[in-house]
Amino acid sequence: xxxxxxxxxxxxxxxxxxxxxxxxxxxxxxxxxxxxxxxxxxxxxxxxxxxxxxxxxxxxxxxxxxxxxxxxxxxxxxxxxxxxxxxxxxxxxxxxxxxxxxxxxxxxxxxxxxxxxxxxxxxxxxxxxxxxxxxxxxxxxxxxxxxxxxxxxxxxxxxxxxxxxxxxxxxxxxxxxxxxxxxxxxxxxxxxxxxxxxxxxxxxxxxxxxxxxxxxxxxxxxxxxxxxxxxxxxxxxxxxxxxxxxxxxxxxxxxxxxxxxxxxxxxxxxxxxxxxxxxxxxxxxxxxxxxxxxxxxxxxxxxxxxxxxxxxxxxxxxxxxxxxxxxxxxxxxxxxxxxxx
Amino acid sequence: xxxxxxxxxxxxxxxxxxxxxxxxxxxxxxxxxxxxxxxxxxxxxxxxxxxxxxxxxxxxxxxxxxxxxxxxxxxxxxxxxxxxxxxxxxxxxxxxxxxxxxxxxxxxxxxxxxxxxxxxxxxxxxxxxxxxxxxxxxxxxxxxxxxxxxxxxxxxxxxxxxxxxxxxxxxxxxxxxxxxxxxxxxxxxxxxxxxxxxxxxxxxxxxxxxxxxxxxxxxxxxxxxxxxxxxxxxxxxxxxxxxxxxxxxxxxxxxxxxxxxxxxxxxxxxxxxxxxxxxxxxxxxxxxxxxxxxxxxxxxxxxxxxxxxxxxxxxxxxxxxxxxxxxxxxxxxxxxxxxxxxxxxxxxxxxxxxxxxxxxxxxxxxxxxxxxxxxxxxxxxxxxxxxxxxxxxxxxxxxxxxxxxxxxxxxxxxxxxxxxxxxxxxxxxxxxxxxxxxxxxxxxxxxxxxxxxxxxxxxxxxxxxxxxxxxxxxxxxxxxxxxxxxxxxxxxxxxxxxxxxxxxxxxxxxxxxxxxxxxxxxxxxxxxxxxxxxxxxxxxxxxxxxxxxxxxxxxxxxxxxxxx
Numbered sequence: 054x055x056x057x058x059x060x061x062x063x064x065x066x067x068x069x070x071x072x073x074x075x076x077x078x079x080x081x082x083x084x085x086x087x088x089x090x091x092x093x094x095x096x097x098x099x100x101x102x103x104x105x106x107x108x109x110x111x112x113x114x115x116x117x118x119x120x121x122x123x124x125x126x127x128x129x130x131x132x133x134x135x136x137x138x139x140x141x142x143x144x145x146x147x148x149x150x151x152x153x154x155x156x157x158x159x160x161x162x163x164x165x166x167x168x169x170x171x172x173x174x175x176x177x178x179x180x181x182x183x184x185x186x187x188x189x190x191x192x193x194x195x196x197x198x199x200x201x202x203x204x205x206x207x208x209x210x211x212x213x214x215x216x217x218x219x220x221x222x223x224x225x226x227x228x229x230x231x232x233x234x235x236x237x238x239x240x241x242x243x244x245x246x247x248x249x250x251x252x253x254x255x256x257x258x259x260x261x262x263x264x265x266x267x268x269x270x271x272x273x274x275x276x277x278x279x280x281x282x283x284x285x286x287x288x289x290x291x292x293x294x295x296x297x298x299x300x301x302x303x304x305x306x307x308x309x310x311x312x313x314x315x316x317x318x319x320x321x322x323x324x325x326x327x328x329x330x331x332x333x334x335x336x337x338x339x340x341x342x343x344x345x346x347x348x349x350x351x352x353x354x355x356x357x358x359x360x361x362x363x364x365x366x367x368x369x370x371x372x373x374x375x376x377x378x379x380x381x382x383x384x385x386x387x388x389x390x391x392x393x394x
Numbered sequence: 395x396x397x398x399x400x401x402x403x404x405x406x407x408x409x410x411x412x413x414x415x416x417x418x419x420x421x422x423x424x425x426x427x428x429x430x431x432x433x434x435x436x437x438x439x440x441x442x443x444x445x446x447x448x449x450x451x452x453x454x455x456x457x458x459x460x461x462x463x464x465x466x467x468x469x470x471x472x473x474x475x476x477x478x479x480x481x482x483x484x485x486x487x488x489x490x491x492x493x494x495x496x497x498x499x500x501x502x503x504x505x506x507x508x509x510x511x512x513x514x515x516x517x518x519x520x521x522x523x524x525x526x527x528x529x530x531x532x533x534x535x536x537x538x539x540x541x542x543x544x545x546x547x548x549x550x551x552x553x554x555x556x557x558x559x560x561x562x563x564x565x566x567x568x569x570x571x572x573x574x575x576x577x578x579x580x581x582x583x584x585x586x587x588x589x590x591x592x593x594x595x596x597x598x599x600x601x602x603x604x605x606x607x608x609x610x611x612x613x614x615x616x617x618x619x620x621x622x623x624x625x626x627x628x629x630x631x632x633x634x635x636x637x638x639x640x641x642x643x644x645x646x647x648x649x650x651x652x653x654x655x656x657x658x659x660x661x662x663x664x665x666x667x668x669x670x671x672x673x674x675x676x677x678x679x680x681x682x683x684x685x686x687x688x689x690x691x692x693x694x695x696x697x698x699x700x701x702x703x704x705x706x707x708x709x710x711x712x713x714x715x716x717x718x719x720x721x722x723x724x725x726x727x728x729x730x731x732x733x734x735x736x737x738x739x740x741x742x743x744x745x746x747x748x749x750x751x752x753x754x755x756x757x758x759x760x761x762x763x764x765x766x767x768x769x770x771x772x773x774x775x776x777x778x779x780x781x782x783x784x785x786x787x788x789x790x791x792x793x794x795x796x797x798x799x800x801x802x803x804x805x806x807x808x809x810x811x812x813x814x815x816x817x818x819x820x821x822x823x824x825x826x827x828x829x830x831x832x833x834x835x836x837x838x839x840x841x842x843x844x845x846x847x848x849x850x851x852x853x854x855x856x857x858x859x860x861x862x863x864x865x866x867x868x869x870x871x872x873x874x875x876x877x878x879x880x881x882x883x884x885x886x887x888x889x890x891x892x893x894x895x896x897x898x899x900x901x902x903x904x905x906x907x908x909x910x911x912x913x914x915x916x917x918x919x920x921x922x923x924x925x926x927x928x929x930x931x932x933x934x935x936x937x938x939x940x941x942x943x944x945x946x947x948x949x950x951x952x953x954x955x956x957x958x
Binding site: 076079134139149150155266289317318322324340355386 | 645866
């Protein structure tokens with residue numbers, strides 16, 4: 054085996070083939086039908102012209118569809134508008150595209166040509182010239198002789214990001230009070246109400262096996278204080294309430310006659326854990342399939358979550374409505390570094 | 395040459411005006427007929443470029459109507475099911491784009507389909523570059539530029555997906571928040587940094603908007619410029635074949651052939667994306683409703699390029715969360731969401747440099763490798779793709795479970811095992827296939843193509859006539875380099891003193907052996923000469939009997955069968 058080199062350029066290898074076999078050069082040109090038959094060439098020309106024509110028709114179709122098919126008020130009407138506008142535009146584009154490609158493939162000269170490559174590396178003279186220029190420039194600047202200049206330049210440039218970064222970083226995190234992760238708006242006596250209607254829930258009305266999506270009473274735009282943001286509060290406070298047969302429950306602390314309430318926010322990465330399977334008492338997170346056993350303190354039975362869902366301790370008030378007896382005993386949702394500190 | 399028509403005069407006048415001010419004549423002279431090699435696989439990168447053009451065009455249209463604000467409003471537009479529903483202005487304006495702006499839905503769907511195609515074409519283009527070795531010197535820098543473009547493409551997709559503020563994208567952001575919080579030490583603060591306070595806050599949509607329409611596309615545009623500049627500087631690679639060497643470039647001139655082909659192809663890409671948007675619904679947010687932290691829909695999937703991350707999160711067992719000294723280390727989130735993509739991207743980014751280290755090759759390469767001629771590279775690429783594909787499937791494990799009535803736990807466990815086993819199997823099988831194809835090449839060179847013609851010689855021997863390769867095919871199959879493992883100097887010099895750097899050299903030899911230990915050498919000159927002599931002998935026999943393959947009666951060909 055030999056590796057022949059391109060004349061004068063050791064970095065450009067021309068071939069590796071065994072001796073005695075040589076590069077036969079470019080394959081011969083295969084004439085197209087249009088190269089030998091003038092009628093076929095004429096036909097290609099007509100096809101190209103027709104495709105350009107198709108594009109023009111498409112453009113006109115878009116203009117017509119714009120006026121004739123307004124989007125309207127139903128899914129059917131917006132889809133109709135979308136389809137006519139889209140088909141017109143697709144023809145307008147593709148007509149030009151296919152015309153140009155067909156022109157190139159059937160009419161334009163299709164003989165491959167060849168030209169030389171040259172290595173990327175500059176010649177030694179060019180390199181020497183470049184170094185000389187840089188040296189001359191550095192000499193002119195005086196930076197090599199005057200070290201105070203170098204120190205000053207580096208110090209100034211090194212400090213420059215600070216006046217941009219500090220105000221930016223200082224502001225983007227608002228008040229930086231990450232301790233807010235630890236508390237939700239639930240507290241002793243907060244009524245459990247339905248999401249989103251806001252109706253209080255009477256313990257007697259919750260049948261065994263039923264699931265209620267719950268938010269704390271007062272979670273609405275009217276009742277929230279100025280420093281509470283509706284979405285932020287809701288993102289932490291949503292709860293899933295389930296009633297089981299009391300005998301199935303392994304722990305009864307914080308439950309009320311088989312009614313249990315758990316944070317709906319997955320302890321994995323925070324999706325709402327919303328799928329309840331009555332037979333197995335399992336709660337499944339539809340995002341990453343962490344599975345929690347409601348009968349056993351919402352402990353993880355499968356999937357990527359580690360921790361049980363935090364429990365909301367509940368009881369009933371004098372009128373029989375469900376109320377919380379405290380906030381969650383631990384931060385809800387995904388883990389974070391200082392979670393148990 | 396004299397020009398007479400008014401159009402030609404006007405063109406000449408404009409050219410003169412421009413040239414006097416810009417010296418453009420030199421540029422046109424040097425570049426108008428620059429040659430570009432031709433191959434269908436070179437179109438993959440073009441699809442990426444043209445989908446980006448579509449993204450810019452449709453994106454500008456969308457910004458005219460989209461309101462990047464999380465201010466809560468009550469919907470009062472024409473879509474009846476949402477009447478009075480509380481939603482962000484971002485979601486309300488997305489509904490307005492769909493129901494009230496003529497062509498707005500079309501532009502939304504064009505934008506979304508183009509984004510999916512953009513990422514798909516980047517990935518397949520990268521696969522083409524990888525499997526053909528186009529990343530070798532002098533193109534390592536351009537590989538890195540392309541690699542950063544891939545990451546920026548993911549960033550563009552992620553930031554854009556979240557903007558409509560519907561239930562799906564909102565839950566996507568919530569997952570992001572969970573992942574950010576899992577980062578040790580700074581996670582909580584980083585979450586505040588991203589969301590401007592607690593999740594979801596009111597800042598995230600405007601922030602993502604600025605990233606999505608200014609920062610990320612600006613960077614992509616700049617890097618595409620650099621990417622294409624380097625392509626022109628290096629001249630395009632070409633597939634191997636007769637007449638093509640590392641010292642030349644064989645192809646068609648930019649003007650007119652490439653202008654027409656690439657320009658035309660741009661319009662075909664525009665047309666196909668528009669056709670998809672016209673006929674295939676994507677992201678019908680009016681069905682999902684605005685973001686609310688409480689509801690979630692089952693069977694929701696992110697856009698395809700995020701599926702591998704989703705799958706990776708799904709596969710990781712939860713037992714890997716630890717509390718150490720009172721601080722929580724959520725490896726069950728960190729590993730799948732940070733380490734897995736980190737590994738994938740590190741391997742991709744570093745590959746050209748690892749391979750150059752293993753070959754010790756400092757030469758420039760402009761002729762592409764046939765994938766079979768680089769068995770370990772090809773096998774590694776397939777192994778990486780296999781792992782990626784398993785993560786993508788794992789990202790749809792709930793759909794697999796419901797469609798095929800399987801247990802989600804069983805599917806998850808299967809993928810957990812496959813993620814480690816399948817890439818190894820894929821590597822081994824691919825490497826064997828490559829080596830087999832190389833042997834096949836040798837076989838063809840030495841014996842020619844089977845002609846399905848069996849001949850009985852005068853002395854009773856049966857042979858099958860093999861048709862020798864024509865000179866172009868022969869050249870393609872012999873003209874490759876079987877790279878060998880690097881050889882290193884011995885550990886001790888002549889006086890028995892251990893030399894410095896031996897350890898590093900040994901590691902290098904080991905890497906090099908992994909790459910090039912198993913190899914099939916191309917046919918040598920002696921082998922070729924021997925096979926030609928052998929063939930000539932048979933031909934002499936055949937000529938002696940006056941029986942050429944073409945001269946055999948048809949009936950004989952069918953009845954005579956023999957192993958030779």
